[in-house]
Amino acid sequence: MSLILPDWLVKARQRRERAMAEAARQLAPPPITVPSEAPGWHEVGMEFSYTPPAGFEADSGMVRALRAEFPDLVPLWVNWIFKKPVDSSGAREEVCFGRWAMGRVVDVPGADYEPLKITNRPQVNPPPQPHLLEAIFQRRRPRNQAGSDLPGAYVPMGWEVYHWVKETYGAKSVKEIKAAKVDRPRARKEAAEEAVEAEEQYIQDELAGFIQRKLETISDVQWREIADRDLGATPRPQR
Secondary structure, three states: OOOOOOHHHHHHHHHHHHHHHHHHHHOOOOOOOOHHHOOOOEEEEEEEEOOOOOOOOOOHHHHHHHHHHOOOEEEEEEEEEEEOOOOOOOOOOEEEEEEEEEEEOOOOOOOOOOOOOEEOOOOOOOOOOOOEEEEEOEOOOOOOOOOOOOOOOEOOOOHHHHHHHHHHHOOOOHHHHHHHHHHHHHHHHHHHHHHHHHHHHHHHHHHHHHHHHHHHOOOHHHHHHHHHHHHOOOOOOOO
16 A cells, blocks of 8 residues: 655655754865875886887787787786885875786687777787786795885796796696686676675665655554644644
8 A cells, every 4th residue: 555645744754854954065075095195115016018119128028928828818018017105205106016927818708898908009919919918927026125016027928927827827727717707706796796685675665664664653643733833833822
């Protein structure tokens, strides 16, 4: 059974809602903490390229072997940009750490990854554009060392990387990689979204039922008293 509210009550509610909205607009906004102003090093972002700076070229023989065995893996150069801690003048200087990385091309049905944004794409025989950043190659930095949250020491794109790739991906089939990189992450995302929707619907149903039960217990005299209060009218004297 649906409950039809009196017109005067609907108008009273609308006026009250407008008053509450106006009061909310007049409230001072909460203070905002800007991460870039926090002390210590601050990560700005990454820029990907197919071409490293001079003197940091990859081992060409290793890259040929890698591409022959793992055509979906693409070597990438990463400019990993950070800001230094604030100096005495209040400025934050940017520092770029160059590192080699490995991207992966996801060419399977159901994958919704966007390609990585990469600069310096060769015009002749360009490599495929990867969708995932698989790894950034760097040495482990000691935790107790200053700047432990910065990138570790440089690792060249040589045979050490090739052997790491062989050990990491050599025993995995395409089906296993698809399950790890596409199917399971998508299933976790869908399950989380469904759980949130179910919880919101449960709360709405419970609230609607509670309000309906409360409304059914209020008499017409009480409704008019509520409306008078919301509209700012002088309460009627009790007899």
